[in-house]
Amino acid sequence: MQAFPLALMAFVFYLAAASWQALTLLRRVPPRNLLVRGLGGLAVALHLIVSIGLLMADGSLLPGFSTSAVLITGLAGLLLLVLSMFKPVLNIAAALFPFSGLVLLLGTEMPTPASTNGMTPGIALHAASSALAFAVLAIAALQAVLVGIQNKALKHHRIRGVVQALPPLTTMERVLFEMIWVGMGLLTLAIGSGIIFLDDMFAQHLVHKTVLSLLAWLVFATLLICHHRLGWRGMRAVHWTLGGYIVLLLAYFGSKFVLEVLLTAN
Template sequence: MQPLSLAVMAFLFYMGAASWQGLALARRVPPRDMLVRALALFGLLCHLPLAATLLARGDSLLPGLSTSAVLVGALAVLVLLLASLFKPVLNIATGLLPLAGLSLLLASGLPSPERATGMTPGIALHALSSALAFALLAIAAVQAVLLGIQNQALRHHHIRGVVQSLPPLTTMERILFEMIWAGMILLTLSIVSGFLFVDNMFAQHLAHKSILSLAAWVIFATLLFSHHRLGWRGMRAVRWTLGGCLVLLLAYFGSKFVLEIVLDRG
């Protein structure tokens, strides 16, 4: 099957799952967790062959923009589906699945400059830990948005609609910080493996990625420390989470976009 056809099918399955979960969140339809998981899984099964095809092409250094977008989207959906079996996080599908589907459609139309020279194990560790860290922290960003909506609604005494469908505020906050802790561990592994296995992390074409990744690490570390010692929570935690994810987005995709699309360098 053609890559574009698989991308369209994945997008439709993702949108179907996200739409149902969104309507359930708004209390317009009854919750159907199994239906949402099944639709998302079908989307992922269309998504994974595209990720495997792009990864099989290899790369002399790090995955390019199209490969990164497809890989991160697949990992984020996979992590969400697995986590939803143990934690009440399926509402995140409302925001995450459309983003995964849209990024897949966009990536299928981007040039893929990777060369079939293969990765070393160290580079593979760095690339995988980077993708997993970004995927997990992207899920945390959607969780932060839901937490922000819930926090604002409760502050203004709006307790109907979406707020009734979400877990208690304390549970939402606990899950958010669990995600950030897990993402920070992977982000630390990514940064350390980058310094160990990538030649000159501050070379011209990698400097922005390295500096922004370190900046994101500092933001999340500050948030976790302040939550533990100073009791940061609520909207402050939401803002710091979204700020850290924005910096990480620029680190992970910004330099790739400039190099491969704006400057047209493979």
């Protein structure tokens, strides 16, 4: 399979969809959700085709650094399109789609070592739940950025431009916490299945990944508990969401980057 031409086509579709949504946010063009979903859907379809090819080349359900990045961003794009049919989250496409396209282009040109883990049902459950958790929480992190922009703008009484194009702040925050709840459930499943089914979950080269994943889980759990008990919202919720996602980012990709890119280069 010639991955790069497909990746380039996907990037063009991603960029077209993101550009229209960005212009919608800036109130330069009218909303065209069907157009954005259509262009985004074509991009995601090509993205997933390339992802499947890279997974087959890796020969494992626990792929390398670049393949994981390509798979996660494609999955995040797909989840966003599906979620946008039920929740007002399509604005996230303005940031997610160009990033996904760039990762796809780079990922097709950066082959990484394949994992030696077998494709057992337990490992498949761990891999799938990990990817889904990371993708859902990535969308939540971008939603948190929009909530932060909206919150600061309203505090300074700036209601034009991007803020005017967004749903009400209460709706934005409700959707944010709904996504965090879903992401937390998937992250719990990923950690639990990893402990049960991965023999080397606490091996030396994975211990930092395990510790960081548990730390991210604690950050999100604290946020959800304090939101329910103490009413945490606004910028505090934004900061905790982004902090938890940064920890999860380090857990998911940090070890892969060090083991497969830095150590391999040396």
